[in-house]
Amino acid sequence: MQKLVVLISGAGSNLEALLEELDASRRSSEPIDAEVVAIGADTPCDGLALAERFGIPSFVVRPREFEDRAAWGDALLERIRSYEPDLTILSGFMRLVPPRVVAALSPALLNTHPAYLPEFPGAHAVRDALAAGASRTGASLIVVDDGVDTGPVVARTRIDVRADDTEATLHARIKVAERRLLADAVRRIAAGDLDLATLAAEPADAAEPADREPTERAVTDHAAPEPTPTAEEHPTA
Numbered sequence: 001m002q003k004l005v006v007l008i009s010g011a012g013s014n015l016e017a018l019l020e021e022l023d024a025s026r027r028s029s030e031p032i033d034a035e036v037v038a039i040g041a042d043t044p045c046d047g048l049a050l051a052e053r054f055g056i057p058s059f060v061v062r063p064r065e066f067e068d069r070a071a072w073g074d075a076l077l078e079r080i081r082s083y084e085p086d087l088t089i090l091s092g093f094m095r096l097v098p099p100r101v102v103a104a105l106s107p108a109l110l111n112t113h114p115a116y117l118p119e120f121p122g123a124h125a126v127r128d129a130l131a132a133g134a135s136r137t138g139a140s141l142i143v144v145d146d147g148v149d150t151g152p153v154v155a156r157t158r159i160d161v162r163a164d165d166t167e168a169t170l171h172a173r174i175k176v177a178e179r180r181l182l183a184d185a186v187r188r189i190a191a192g193d194l195d196l197a198t199l200a201a202e203p204a205d206a207a208e209p210a211d212r213e214p215t216e217r218a219v220t221d222h223a224a225p226e227p228t229p230t231a232e233e234h235p236t237a
């Protein structure tokens with residue numbers, strides 16, 4: 001059973017979708033061999049209510065309680081490690097984790113991002129895509145490194161931008177795709193079909209794999225209708 005620690009900073013809707021998917025899969029013929037063993041945050045946030053709802057331990061490690069980012073990172077790492085996770089997921093976690101945390105956890109440290117990386121990195125990807133007049137953007141799941149959304153891409157998919165999109169409507173469609181990418185990756189990692197160490201070791205300029213048809217929806221649609229993505233996954237050994 002893969003033990004997951006998931007870090008959030010806000011509503012936690014993507015975490016909610018993952019928790020529901022894991023629950024649903026346990027009642028299916030193809031259960032995902034993974035469980036969320038703890039939920040962490042950098043600040044008190046609505047998403048922490050999921051911990052009570054699903055009976056999962058939670059913790060908050062606030063940057064302002066530490067003299068600097070490195071000290072905060074060390075305290076965050078200590079809390080994460082106390083749950084002995086196989087995989088740590090940043091899901092709407094809005095803090096850059098310091099190098100000592102990355103070195104200790106990656107490549108078993110993933111981040112889900114609401115853009116088609118390396119396009120629109122950073123804390124405001126959806127807003128930036130709209131401001132840039134992009135006709136399409138996307139969703140990505142990456143291995144976290146010391147950069148800002150520069151890590152190896154685990155999976156990503158394209159989402160069209162509609163003329164009448166607002167940041168909220170576009171982000172809602174992107175989130176549906178993020179949830180599918182995350183659930184698919186957790187399933188593949190738990191099944192031993194996706195090796196993050198191998199993926200992270202690939203040279204940065206490794207040839208882009210051919211697009212692959214998106215798998216059927218793996219998660220509940222909490223928001224707008226299914227996007228029309230052209231999925232591109234990075235097959236791994």
Ligand SMILES: Nc1nc2c(c(=O)[nH]1)N[C@@H](CN(C=O)c1ccc(C(=O)N[C@@H](CCC(=O)O)C(=O)O)cc1)CN2
Nearest residue numbers: 093094095096097111113122123145146147148149150
């Ligand atoms: N070492 C890394 N840490 C994190 C990464 C990463 O790629 N490497 N991804 C982020 C998630 N993220 C985008 O997907 C992201 C989140 C936040 C920021 C950012 O600039 N945060 C500021 C604070 C912003 C605020 O207070 O509103 C900061 O940390 O100073 C950039 C990218 C998760 N962590």
Ligand SMILES: NCC(=O)N[C@@H]1O[C@H](COP(=O)([O-])[O-])[C@@H](O)[C@H]1O
Nearest residue numbers: 010011012013014092112113114122
């Ligand atoms: N750069 C990091 C970033 O923008 N993360 C994004 O914040 C949202 C969190 O939503 P949620 O709290 O409802 O799951 C998600 O779309 C996630 O990709």
